[in-house]
Amino acid sequence: MKKFVSVILSLFILLSFSSCAGSGAESFSRDFLDLFDTASSITAVDLSQQDFNSHYETVYNELKTYSQLFDIYNSYGNLVNLKYINEHAADSPVKADEKIIELLLWGKEAYEISGGRVNIAMGAILSVWHDAREYGINNPDSSYLPDMDILSQKAVHTDINNLVIDEENSTVYFADSEMSIDVGAIAKGYICNKICDFISENGIWQSAVINLGGNVKTLGYKNADGQTPFNIGIENPGGGYIAVVNAADGQSVVTSGDYQRYYTVNGTRYCHIISQETLMPVQGMQSVSIVSVDSALADVLSTTLFQMSPQEALEYLKKFDGCEAVIMDSDGNVYRSAGFEDIAQ
Secondary structure, eight states, rough: OOHHHHHHHHTTTOOOOOOTTTTTOEEEEEOOOSSSEEEEEEEEEESHHHHHHHHHHHHHHEEEEHHHHHHHSSSOOOOOOOHOOOHHHHTTEEEEEEEEEEHHHOOOOOHHTTTSSSSSTOHHHHHHHHHHHHHHHOOOOOOOOOOHHHHHHTTTOOOOOGGEEEEEEEEEEESTTTOOOOTTHHHHHHHHHHHHHHHHTOOOSSSEEETTTEEEEEEEOSSSTTOOOEEEEEEEETEEEEEOOOOOOOOTTEEEETTTSSEEEETTEEEEBOOTSSSSSSOOOOEEEEEESSSHHHHHHHHHTTTSSSSHHHHHTTTTTEEEEEEEETTEEEOTTTTTTBBBB
């Protein structure tokens, strides 16, 4: 977790608000570790610390709702969350909260956008890797790679078409009894969009930055002039920054990296992004950052492009208007999309 904190806060450190963002207003910030299994933060302009604290609690509670609903590891009383769905949806359709239904529908769309590289139905495989990674982090001298025979057996149960969603009745059903859902590749970017909508619709803040585990989304501008964008630094795993992005009202910066969640076996680093094709952690990339007004799309694309060569990734990105990328491969070479320089300092 200490590693996550340093990664996330280094991404966020270049953000600064002017004290003149509004008459008598100033910037306030809170960090938290207890949601989404990652380090997160909220920074916003408010009239006082007391006002910020009150508004923060409102936003935090909304985030907590999403965190509990989308949790695949923990139960919360009688709450029907993704853990509950994973345990019961193969028996019969499970009535689910609208927030879950919408996320799973986005997951199906993400599968199409990514050409199958982002598959929320890969839970059976990802859980095997999760257990191996957690063991390896806690026991580095005896870390191991999962058995390929086991992974191959689990791969049979990752067909997203077996995830049956009934929108009218708000139910989820698994047509494969051994399938399970893991939304780690899509949830935080999706939630960034939703929470910024929540803030705007309820008139909570006009100037804010939401950072959920490296998924950063802006709201408004840094200064009262309505023209000065936020400055978001994209971390260089070797130190410093690959780039600094000008991110104005609604822009998102989302990064997938091999330095964020990983473990080491026999001196080789294995990251948390698993290829459905090889069933192994992806090699060859250090970092892929996407800039887009759509944080959910940026989240999907960062994982998608991470599984390609830099050249293939930049070509693939051309399908998506308004999206830019900066990529660092495993050798430290940096690649930028054609329009990236227009938003970089």
